[in-house]
Amino acid sequence: MRLLAVELNRFRSRRAIALLVLAAALLAVVLAGVTAWNTRPLSQEDRTDAQAQAALEGEKPELLQEVLACKAAPRDFLGPTATADQCQDALVPGPEAYYPRDALSLRQALSTSGLGLSLAVVVISLMLIAGCTFVGADWTSGSLTNQLLFVPRRARVWLAKAGAVTLSAGVVALVTISAFWLILGLVAQARGISVPSSDVTHVVWHVLRATVLAMGAALGGFALTMIFRHTVATLALLFVYSIGGEIIVNLLPFDGAGRWSVGNNALGWLAPRYHYFDASIQCTPGERCSSTQMMTHLESGTFLGILLVIAVAVSLLWFNRRDV
Numbered sequence: 051m052r053l054l055a056v057e058l059n060r061f062r063s064r065r066a067i068a069l070l071v072l073a074a075a076l077l078a079v080v081l082a083g084v085t086a087w088n089t090r091p092l093s094q095e096d097r098t099d100a101q102a103q104a105a106l107e108g109e110k111p112e113l114l115q116e117v118l119a120c121k122a123a124p125r126d127f128l129g130p131t132a133t134a135d136q137c138q139d140a141l142v143p144g145p146e147a148y149y150p151r152d153a154l155s156l157r158q159a160l161s162t163s164g165l166g167l168s169l170a171v172v173v174i175s176l177m178l179i180a181g182c183t184f185v186g187a188d189w190t191s192g193s194l195t196n197q198l199l200f201v202p203r204r205a206r207v208w209l210a211k212a213g214a215v216t217l218s219a220g221v222v223a224l225v226t227i228s229a230f231w232l233i234l235g236l237v238a239q240a241r242g243i244s245v246p247s248s249d250v251t252h253v254v255w256h257v258l259r260a261t262v263l264a265m266g267a268a269l270g271g272f273a274l275t276m277i278f279r280h281t282v283a284t285l286a287l288l289f290v291y292s293i294g295g296e297i298i299v300n301l302l303p304f305d306g307a308g309r310w311s312v313g314n315n316a317l318g319w320l321a322p323r324y325h326y327f328d329a330s331i332q333c334t335p336g337e338r339c340s341s342t343q344m345m346t347h348l349e350s351g352t353f354l355g356i357l358l359v360i361a362v363a364v365s366l367l368w369f370n371r372r373d374v
Contacts, residue, residue, distance in 0.1 A: 053201060057214035066183050070176045071222050077172060078226040081165045082233035089154035091241060100148040108142045117141050154238050156231070156249040160256055162321060169230050170260040170320050177219035177264040179285065181271035184215055186281025204370050212272055212362075219268030224261045231257065252322045259319055259347070266358050273358075273365035305331050308343065315353045318345025 061067060107113065120127040120137035128140055152158065159166040188194040194207075201207050231253050238245050274284045291312070299311045308314055308328035318324040324345045333339040 053206065053210040054213050057210045058218065061180075061184055061214045061218045064184060064187065066187075067180045067218075070180045070183075074173045074176050074222060074226045075229070078169060078230040079233070081169050082230045082237075085159055085165050085234060086154070086237045088151060090151070091153075092149060092151070096150055097145065100145040100150075103148040104143055104145045107148075113142060154234065154241065154243055156234060156238070156245055156253055159234060160249075160252060160322060162317070162324070166230065166234075166253075166256070167317070167320055170227055170256070170263075171316070173223050173226055174260065174264045174267045174316075177223060178267040178271040178288070180219060180222075181215045181268035182275045182281045182284045185211055185272050186275045186279075186284070189275070189279040190281070205366065208276065208366055208369050212269055215272045216265045216269045220261050220265040223264030224257065227257050227260050256320065256322065263316065263319055263354070266354065270358050270361050273361040276365045276369050306343075309345075309349070310353070312354075312357070314345055315350040318350035319347060319354060324350075 117137050120141055121134040124132040124134045124137055128136055132140075156166075158164050161167070185194075188197070197207060198204065235245065271284060271288075274287070275281055278284050278287070296311055296313050299307055306328060307330035308326055311326075314324075314326045317326070325342050326345060328341050328343050331339065331341045331343070333341060
């Protein structure tokens with residue numbers, strides 16, 4: 051425990067890591083502010099413009115003809131229980147269709163088009179970099195050799211450093227990502243917006259999953275850097291994979307290759323329901339298949355967990371056997 055406390059203090063005192071943590075915190079506040087601004091209440095001018103656009107759209111001759119045809123045979127247009135009085139509202143868009151922005155919604159902020167998911171991805175990436183630079187500095191400066199003089203058991207040193215990285219990354223991710231959603235919750239309350247309990251449940255589980263993934267990413271970055279012994283080497287490998295690796299995975303010569311993409315699995319773990327396009331699935335006309343697939347939390351968590359276990363096992367074994 052004493053060695054773990056020492057490593058936690060070393061992690062906290064690193065200037066580069068402090069800057070990464072500060073960047074994560076500032077990003078959470080900025081993205082929360084952007085989300086609040088983009089979903090601000092409509093002004094009277096916005097509503098007037100929307101009503102004017104709806105009125106112009108409703109006066110188009112082709113739309114008026116379609117409404118008349120619907121009134122003549124409403125069941126053909128709107129279903130067996132439809133009446134002629136429903137045609138106007140069903141076919142002519144109202145002012146709501148021309149509103150310049152939607153009201154604040156936690157569910158929307160957590161979707162793939164919202165900023166909540168983007169924040170989680172960036173924070174996790176920053177924690178991965180923190181895990182790399184934490185031990186990379188020890189290798190670069192040669193201080194790891196001196197540390198082993200005081201604690202000769204390599205496995206103990208490795209585990210203490212890994213524990214410090216994992217715990218610290220979890221705390222940072224939990225605080226920063228939770229702060230984003232807390233700010234949005236306070237904004238919704240100030241605007242009198244009712245937040246469904248189901249949305250709150252999705253957000254809570256998302257924060258927990260993001261925290262776990264941040265801890266795993268930091269541990270994985272640490273493990274890889276213990277193998278390569280240089281922060282730049284690890285980050286270069288990850289950068290090359292992010293640029294070309296995802297493309298190569300999707301070009302593998304078998305159906306369902308997108309299932310093995312790290313990016314798809316990461317988003318599948320973070321998002322409540324993540325659908326992705328798998329270019330390797332070729333559907334012929336008339337065949338019951340789809341190139342759009344859904345990634346479950348169990349599938350993505352299992353895949354990412356296996357990768358992490360392999361990286362940790364190789365790193366620990368390599369550190370114990372290789373000369374320092």
